[in-house]
Amino acid sequence: METNRILLYYLFTPIADPEAVRLWQKALCESLGLRGRILISAQGINGTVGGSMQAAKKYVRAMREYAPFKPMEFKWSQGGAEDFPRLSIKVRNEIVSFGAPDELEVDESGVIGGGVHLAPRELHELIESKKEAGEDVVFFDGRNAMEAAIGRMKGAIVPDVETTHDFRRELDSGKYDHLKDKPIVTYCTGGIRCEVLSGMMRRRGFNEVYQLDGGIVRYGETFGDKGLWEGSLYVFDKRMHLEFSDEAVTIGECSECGEPTNDYVDCGNVSCRSLRLVCPSCVEENRHQSCPKCA
Secondary structure, rough: OOOOOOOOEEEEOOOOOOHHHHHHHHHHHHHOOOOOEEEEEOOEEEEEEEEEHHHHHHHHHHHHHHHEEEEEEEEOOOOHHHHHOOOOEEEOOOOOOOOHHHHHEEOOOEEEOOOEEEHHOOOOOOOOHHHHHHHHEEEEEOHHHHHHHOOEEOOOEEOOOOOHHHHHHHHHHHHHHHHHHOEEEEOOOOOOOOOOOOHHHHHHHOOOOEOOOHHHHHHHHHOOOOOOEEEEEOOOOOOOOOOOOOOOOOOOEOOOOOOOOEEEEEEEOOOOOOOOOOOOHHHHHOOOOOOOOOO
């Protein structure tokens, strides 16, 4: 039986002709039977694709043969083409949609003016060194509140955002100004959102900003559920969430009865795209027909 895999990757690098890269990606993925989502801009590429192990390996080789993508890092996870409804490849102003393309500057080395990258073990070293100096490290979640509801770094600040477009407003609100002189570590699923977020924070006067290199995915691969992460990781495909070990705790709460759950369901209103946490018992009792906005 053939093994399948999902690839998660991104790279900030100047792309002279995003449309040409889109056409190449379309032909490459179709030839390999890969499905998923790829965004391309003049600032780089961001993708999640799934298929057979053999196809995934061929895709990685082809990507690294293209000079600008040679330093690309790929994160591997369980799953395959069946976890995506189709292959979607688009050219956009941003490869991660903060609605702030004017705040991002890249060169061949990546994002200019972003946070200091920390590998998972370096993160622990930073926390220990700050503790010895009498300082606390602040975790700042770079995802939306819905994702953080089922999993997050222990003690993290979870901003009041529904989408990445809300981060600019949130940072400009002044509610986090008291953190500007504290060591802050931003984190997100695979690291890409923190590339933008950490730069936005630095431009607003946050003096010591770090970002978790490789995101929660890399941290989970390193420490599983024995580190500073707790709960489940929300993912944007049919799996909806994944756990790093059998020791994962369930921190999400059913929106109907308050019982622990990490299961999201769609709003009963087909024109609404809202997701909310609903436990299996409430689903069975048909108590999740509409989200609060549509009720």
